[in-house]
Amino acid sequence: MSSTTVSASSGFRLPRWAIPAGATIGFVAAYVIFRGTATLPHDDEAPQFLAVTDLREWIDDHRNDNPFFLYFLNYIRLGVGALHTLFQTVLYALGWPGITGVMGALAWLAGGWRTGLLALAGVSAFGVLGLWQSSVDTLALVGVAVLLSLVIGIPVGVWAGLSARVRRTVTPVLDVMQIMPTFAYLAPLALFFHIGAPAGAIATMIYAIPPAIRITALAVAQVSPTAVEASTSLGATRWQTLFKVHLPLARSTMALAVNQTIMMALSMVVIANLISAPGLGGDIIRGLSRAQVGIMLPAGVAIVVMAVVLDRMTLATARKDPRARTRRTDLAVAGALAAAGLALIPVLPAVWPENVTIDVVAPVNDAVRWAEENWYAVTTGIKDVTTYALLNPLESLLTSAPWWLVALAALILAWRVSGVRAALTALACLLAIALLGVWEHTMQTLTTVTVAVLVTLVIGLLLGVAAARAPRFSAIQRPLLDAAQTMPAFVYLLPALALFGTTRFTAIFASVIYAVPPVVRLVEDGIKGVPPTVVEAAVAAGSTPGQLLWKVQLPMARRAILLAANQGIVMTLAMVVIGGLVGAGALGYDVVSGFSQRTDFGMGFVAGVATVLLGVMLDRITQGADRRTSPRKRKMS
Amino acid sequence: MGDSPDSAAITVEGLWKIFGSGAQKVLAGDDRNLDPVALREKTGCTAAVRDVSFEVRPGEVFVVMGLSGSGKSTLVRCLTRLIEPSAGEVRIDGEDVRAASPARLREIRRHQVSMVFQHFGLLPHRKVIDNVAYGLEIQGVPRQERHARAAEILSLVGLDGYAGSFPDQLSGGMQQRVGLARALAVDPQVMLFDEPFSALDPLIRRDMQAEVIRLHREVGKTMVFITHDLSEALKLGERIAIMRAGAIVQLGTAEELVGAPADDYVADFVRDVPRSHVLTLRWICRAPEPGDPLDGPELPAATPVKDAVAVASASSLPIKVVADGELAGVVDRDDLLAFLAGQDPHSVRANA
Numbered sequence: 001m002s003s004t005t006v007s008a009s010s011g012f013r014l015p016r017w018a019i020p021a022g023a024t025i026g027f028v029a030a031y032v033i034f035r036g037t038a039t040l041p042h043d044d045e046a047p048q049f050l051a052v053t054d055l056r057e058w059i060d061d062h063r064n065d066n067p068f069f070l071y072f073l074n075y076i077r078l079g080v081g082a083l084h085t086l087f088q089t090v091l092y093a094l095g096w097p098g099i100t101g102v103m104g105a106l107a108w109l110a111g112g113w114r115t116g117l118l119a120l121a122g123v124s125a126f127g128v129l130g131l132w133q134s135s136v137d138t139l140a141l142v143g144v145a146v147l148l149s150l151v152i153g154i155p156v157g158v159w160a161g162l163s164a165r166v167r168r169t170v171t172p173v174l175d176v177m178q179i180m181p182t183f184a185y186l187a188p189l190a191l192f193f194h195i196g197a198p199a200g201a202i203a204t205m206i207y208a209i210p211p212a213i214r215i216t217a218l219a220v221a222q223v224s225p226t227a228v229e230a231s232t233s234l235g236a237t238r239w240q241t242l243f244k245v246h247l248p249l250a251r252s253t254m255a256l257a258v259n260q261t262i263m264m265a266l267s268m269v270v271i272a273n274l275i276s277a278p279g280l281g282g283d284i285i286r287g288l289s290r291a292q293v294g295i296m297l298p299a300g301v302a303i304v305v306m307a308v309v310l311d312r313m314t315l316a317t318a319r320k321d322p323r324a325r326t327r328r329t330d331l332a333v334a335g336a337l338a339a340a341g342l343a344l345i346p347v348l349p350a351v352w353p354e355n356v357t358i359d360v361v362a363p364v365n366d367a368v369r370w371a372e373e374n375w376y377a378v379t380t381g382i383k384d385v386t387t388y389a390l391l392n393p394l395e396s397l398l399t400s401a402p403w404w405l406v407a408l409a410a411l412i413l414a415w416r417v418s419g420v421r422a423a424l425t426a427l428a429c430l431l432a433i434a435l436l437g438v439w440e441h442t443m444q445t446l447t448t449v450t451v452a453v454l455v456t457l458v459i460g461l462l463l464g465v466a467a468a469r470a471p472r473f474s475a476i477q478r479p480l481l482d483a484a485q486t487m488p489a490f491v492y493l494l495p496a497l498a499l500f501g502t503t504r505f506t507a508i509f510a511s512v513i514y515a516v517p518p519v520v521r522l523v524e525d526g527i528k529g530v531p532p533t534v535v536e537a538a539v540a541a542g543s544t545p546g547q548l549l550w551k552v553q554l555p556m557a558r559r560a561i562l563l564a565a566n567q568g569i570v571m572t573l574a575m576v577v578i579g580g581l582v583g584a585g586a587l588g589y590d591v592v593s594g595f596s597q598r599t600d601f602g603m604g605f606v607a608g609v610a611t612v613l614l615g616v617m618l619d620r621i622t623q624g625a626d627r628r629t630s631p632r633k634r635k636m637s
Numbered sequence: 638m639g640d641s642p643d644s645a646a647i648t649v650e651g652l653w654k655i656f657g658s659g660a661q662k663v664l665a666g667d668d669r670n671l672d673p674v675a676l677r678e679k680t681g682c683t684a685a686v687r688d689v690s691f692e693v694r695p696g697e698v699f700v701v702m703g704l705s706g707s708g709k710s711t712l713v714r715c716l717t718r719l720i721e722p723s724a725g726e727v728r729i730d731g732e733d734v735r736a737a738s739p740a741r742l743r744e745i746r747r748h749q750v751s752m753v754f755q756h757f758g759l760l761p762h763r764k765v766i767d768n769v770a771y772g773l774e775i776q777g778v779p780r781q782e783r784h785a786r787a788a789e790i791l792s793l794v795g796l797d798g799y800a801g802s803f804p805d806q807l808s809g810g811m812q813q814r815v816g817l818a819r820a821l822a823v824d825p826q827v828m829l830f831d832e833p834f835s836a837l838d839p840l841i842r843r844d845m846q847a848e849v850i851r852l853h854r855e856v857g858k859t860m861v862f863i864t865h866d867l868s869e870a871l872k873l874g875e876r877i878a879i880m881r882a883g884a885i886v887q888l889g890t891a892e893e894l895v896g897a898p899a900d901d902y903v904a905d906f907v908r909d910v911p912r913s914h915v916l917t918l919r920w921i922c923r924a925p926e927p928g929d930p931l932d933g934p935e936l937p938a939a940t941p942v943k944d945a946v947a948v949a950s951a952s953s954l955p956i957k958v959v960a961d962g963e964l965a966g967v968v969d970r971d972d973l974l975a976f977l978a979g980q981d982p983h984s985v986r987a988n989a
């Protein structure tokens with residue numbers, strides 16, 4: 001702008017930083033003048049909250065006489081409930097010998113002896129940890145949710161893969177679904193489906209369905225157009241082409257869709273416990289709310305084990321050469337395993353025997369206490385520096401500034417980074433948040449997210465650049481990143497809780513370790529994606545390694561880095577909200593208390609909506625990068 | 638051209654294909670006469686095929702050639718409505734393809750017309766035999782029967798013993814043989830080839846061309862063959878249509894294109910053709926002048942010029958060029974030398 005208004009020949013030109021600097025000064029001045037006015041302090045009894053609470057009461061009263069509930073939602077609930085009961089009954093009937101045998105057999109068929117043994121050990125671990133019952137409940141819930149996700153997601157995905165128009169319609173919906181923090185699903189579902197296993201299964205399904213649709217659509221759309229055309233040219237009907245060309249060719253990618261759906265379901269199924277779904281989530285939530293790592297750890301380990309076993313099984317299926325016949329020996333072993341398991345059902349007790357479990361609660365709690373005492377200086381130091389240097393000033397800035405000033409700042413920032421449409425969306429989100437009456441808590445959550453994202457990006461960039469420049473480092477780091485991305489989100493709260501107790505910082509720590517792996521990966525891939533000829537040219541021109549990095553690689557990897565920021569923000573927000581369970585306060589805490597206290601339901605509901613709005617706003621602001629799918633999906637490509 | 642419509646295997650009349658929304662509006666107005674670049678700038682539509690008409694005779698190999706982007710693939714796909722034409726008429730074996738119902742169209746594709754693709758389009762998850770049998774499978778032919786038929790076709794294209802392989806275990810040339818076999822297996826009357834050999838290296842390509850010539854001799858299908866390779870066109874085509882920017886600029890035998898190019902575009906195309914291989918004596922003979930001895934050797938008018946050289950060197954007398962038992966003209970050594978030296982004297986005056 002400066003160069004067009006002031007002619008170059010006059011000899012005077014505004015430097016590039018003048019406008020941002022001027023804007024900053026303007027904002028600082030406005031803040032100093034208007035500080036403390038037009039703030040929107042939080043009120044637990046805000047009329048918006050009460051209205052929602054009343055709505056819930058009304059719905060609960062009329063659940064059985066309103067036709068919409070009686071003939072529609074209740075049937076869905078009953079149907080899903082029946083399915084869940086069926087799964088549960090079958091799993092209970094199999095008992096531990098049956099489940100172990102059958103899982104072992106399936107895993108063996110999918111991936112040979114390694115996967116088979118892994119599954120046997122994994123399933124036994126549930127028993128050894130003393131969590132047989134909850135693990136089976138979780139397995140049943142995951143089974144129902146995944147089944148429903150696939151039954152709905154695969155046809156929709158196929159349709160989206162075949163038709164660009166459907167794809168264009170579905171994609172924005174999936175985008176929003178994927179930036180919705182897990183918590184946000186719960187309140188509306190409780191409202192419509194009541195609480196319990198069916199509502200939990202539906203919440204899990206909704207959370208897990210986007211990758212099922214997206215990856216299936218991708219798989220189908222990627223099928224070689226010539227093969228499709230050849231089929232059509234021979235007079236195949238659409239269905240024939242679908243079943244004989246599209247689906248077989250998309251098969252192995254679609255197995256990844258199943259894999260991702262299972263992984264998403266596993267991370268949601270725990271949170272679904274907040275609306276009284278059964279399973280391992282109970283122990284985890286209980287441990288979180290009492291800050292007892294000892295209670296959480298076994299359940300956390302069981303979930304991770306379940307994730308690893310199911311991940312390996314589905315990935316092995318996906319990677320399998322479809323033409324290779326299953327070997328005789330593998331068939332025999334699998335058959336023997338299944339038969340042995342089934343034969344032992346009447347002989348052995350259905351529930352894992354008590355005397356072969358190990359009790360880890362007390363020792364783990366002791367260890368955590370020991371760590372707390374001995375590392376006190378370090379952990380408190382880190383915590384206090386972050387709190388006093390970053391969190392508190394930023395929070396008091398955001399909560400004491402007039403709301404319109406914050407909205408204006410967001411508008412201008414979004415406009416500069418991602419254009420007009422993104423800016424208007426961001427503004428609309430902020431206005432809605434203000435109207436909902438959760439402004440102050442949103443600003444507090446925003447503070448936590450901002451700090452966590454900054455830390456995540458700094459660490460992610462450092463590790464990503466290091467990995468891009470040192471292949472050996474990358475080789476060591478990759479498997480760790482892979483493993484990190486298999487773990488359900490809240491598992492990261494465990495070490496955070498162990499080290500930092502229940503504070504705001506706990507959520508920050510957890511979100512940093514949760515979000516760093518995908519950021520590192522994106523940065524590394526972005527830098528490595530710079531064409532070698534460009535790098536060669538820069539080196540040939542005499543660049544030092546530092547110049548190469550700053551002047552060539554980082555600028556060219558800009559898109560990847562922006563995308564990493566976007567992913568980092570979405571993941572951080574999800575974690576910070578879960579952090580409400582362990583002292584992060586603000587929106588996350590509102591959501592949780594909405595479930596534990598009937599009178600707070602409205603506040604929890606509204607807070608859930610606010611997290612979605614916050615998520616959409618942050619996502620749009622960083623949308624300069626091209627739209628991508630879930631953080632986990634990149635692992636596959 | 639010439640033949641009555643009923644005897645043609647394929648008749649195309651006034652065919653248009655315009656990509657983009659508003660195609661019908663373009664067709665209805667004067668914009669249709671704009672050249673493609675101007676049209677795209679003005680309306681955003683791409684005219685891929687513009688007012689194309691031709692006929693393919695039964696059993697003929699009809700070649701369509703042109704530079705990349707000239708609309709060849711679009712044209713050939715319009716024939717069985719793999720791409721829906723915007724306007725015009727297509728008749729196959731007398732039947733109006735554009736009026737066919739979806740079910741009827743499938744029947745045409747299943748039994749009458751099949752296609753071979755540049756990038757093969759094989760199904761990687763199926764064995765070679767199941768790829769070849771694919772067309773029969775979707776017609777509902779029982780497994781044993783279709784496998785027997787596929788095995789027969791495989792040996793016809795020289796792939797005995799590869800029935801159980803998967804496509805990616807074969808070389809490019811062999812994969813295209815599978816593509817060829819798949820198209821042949823349904824025993825169509827018409828085969829469409831869309832640059833089937835341009836992804837192959839030159840030696841394999843020559844093999845495959847020979848294969849097509851052999852198949853054409855043995856099974857006698859009507860073939861429409863798309864290529865951008867002139868030597869391929871000359872080798873295979875009885876008649877060749879040259880396309881530019883969606884329209885056919887010239888249609889004729891190899892000899893007509895080389896001897897009498899319709900414009901500079903065609904002339905450019907055929908510039909590097911060894912003329913003595915393509916042109917026949919008909920193109921260079923002249924009326925006998927008084928004093929020309931008429932007792933020299935006699936050759937049919939369809940003899941390529943290069944084959945006349947040996948005769949001319951054996952006899953100093955002018956060669957008598959005979960067509961349908963009558964004297965069409967004479968050619969002497971000087972004429973031949975002048976032609977070979979590229980002077981191209983009085984030649985084109987003849988029966989153009």
Ligand SMILES: Nc1ncnc2c1ncn2[C@@H]1O[C@H](COP(=O)(O)OP(=O)(O)OP(=O)(O)O)[C@@H](O)[C@H]1O
Nearest residue numbers: 656683684685704705706707708709710711712865
């Ligand atoms: N689906 C489509 N949508 C829009 N334009 C298309 C489409 N298919 C082809 N075109 C355009 O139509 C024109 C003709 O394309 P076509 O593929 O028929 O050319 P071609 O002669 O086969 O070229 P090549 O030798 O490269 O295969 C091109 O300008 C192309 O960009």
Ligand SMILES: [Mg+2]
Nearest residue numbers: 709710711832
């Ligand atoms: Mg083409």
